[in-house]
Amino acid sequence: LAKTTQPISMDSYEGQEVNITCSHNNIATNDYITWYQQFPSQGPRFIIQGYKTKVTNEVASLFIPADRKSSTLSLPRVSLSDTAVYYCLVGDTNSNSGYALNFGKGTSLLVTP
Amino acid sequence: GAVVSQHPSWVICKSGTSVKIECRSLDFQATTMFWYRQFPKQSLMLMATSNEGSKATYEQGVEKDKFLINHASLTLSTLTVTSAHPEDSSFYICSARDPGQLNQPQHFGDGTRLSIL
Numbered sequence: 099l100a101k102t103t104q105p106i107s108m109d110s111y112e113g114q115e116v117n118i119t120c121s122h123n124n125i126a127t128n129d130y131i132t133w134y135q136q137f138p139s140q141g142p143r144f145i146i147q148g149y150k151t152k153v154t155n156e157v158a159s160l161f162i163p164a165d166r167k168s169s170t171l172s173l174p175r176v177s178l179s180d181t182a183v184y185y186c187l188v189g190d191t192n193s194n195s196g197y198a199l200n201f202g203k204g205t206s207l208l209v210t211p
Numbered sequence: 212g213a214v215v216s217q218h219p220s221w222v223i224c225k226s227g228t229s230v231k232i233e234c235r236s237l238d239f240q241a242t243t244m245f246w247y248r249q250f251p252k253q254s255l256m257l258m259a260t261s262n263e264g265s266k267a268t269y270e271q272g273v274e275k276d277k278f279l280i281n282h283a284s285l286t287l288s289t290l291t292v293t294s295a296h297p298e299d300s301s302f303y304i305c306s307a308r309d310p311g312q313l314n315q316p317q318h319f320g321d322g323t324r325l326s327i328l
Contacts, residue, residue: 132316141217141304141319142255149314185254191314198245199306199317201255 107206116173120186128190136183217320232290232323234305240285241307249302261288295327
């Protein structure tokens with residue numbers, strides 16, 4: 099499983115755009131990049147997933163350069179409720195037997211007024 | 212979308228008792244489910260892989276006789292913490308993905324907070 103590296107913590111004010119970058123130098127050809135959000139005492143919640151270039155959904159965008167050795171999660175106009183831990187993970191999502199996610203330390207985002 | 216349900220959400224019990232935690236896939240069949248443990252202010256740590264119809268695969272350092280896993284159906288995996296002690300107090304989370312669809316991520320249950328007195 100590819101190891102990921104992301105900042106331990108980030109601070110932001112409400113209404114700002116937040117970009118969290120994750121490094122995954124050993125990503126394999128079949129690996130997808132998936133981001134999760136976790137609030138205290140809750141399970142991780144899926145945010146977005148991508149393989150290359152850019153992916154956008156209703157809550158975030160994911161930017162992946164051509165070499166796929168890193169990715170950036172972009173949260174537009176964050177609110178106080180976006181305060182959480184964000185995890186970047188890589189793995190082969192199409193593995194028929196499923197795949198275990200190797201969670202790193204994640205990025206603790208604090209949004210203040 | 213895929214939903215994973217975990218029950219109970221909170222358990223408090225005396226030292227020495229056994230506790231069973233259920234993980235269900237609500238709208239898909241999961242041949243594989245995963246169990247994680249998370250201590251306060253730490254990341255999730257994979258404990259074991261639950262395989263339907265066969266034995267679970269445990270990560271190094273996880274006692275298989277302590278943490279019994281049963282995956283008797285395609286929608287249910289159970290984790291039983293046997294003879295629980297205070298050091299077993301933690302947040303236990305399961306996950307699964309829908310193998311019938313391509314490029315689907317893992318979905319997680321809401322976790323079970325286990326407190327052993």
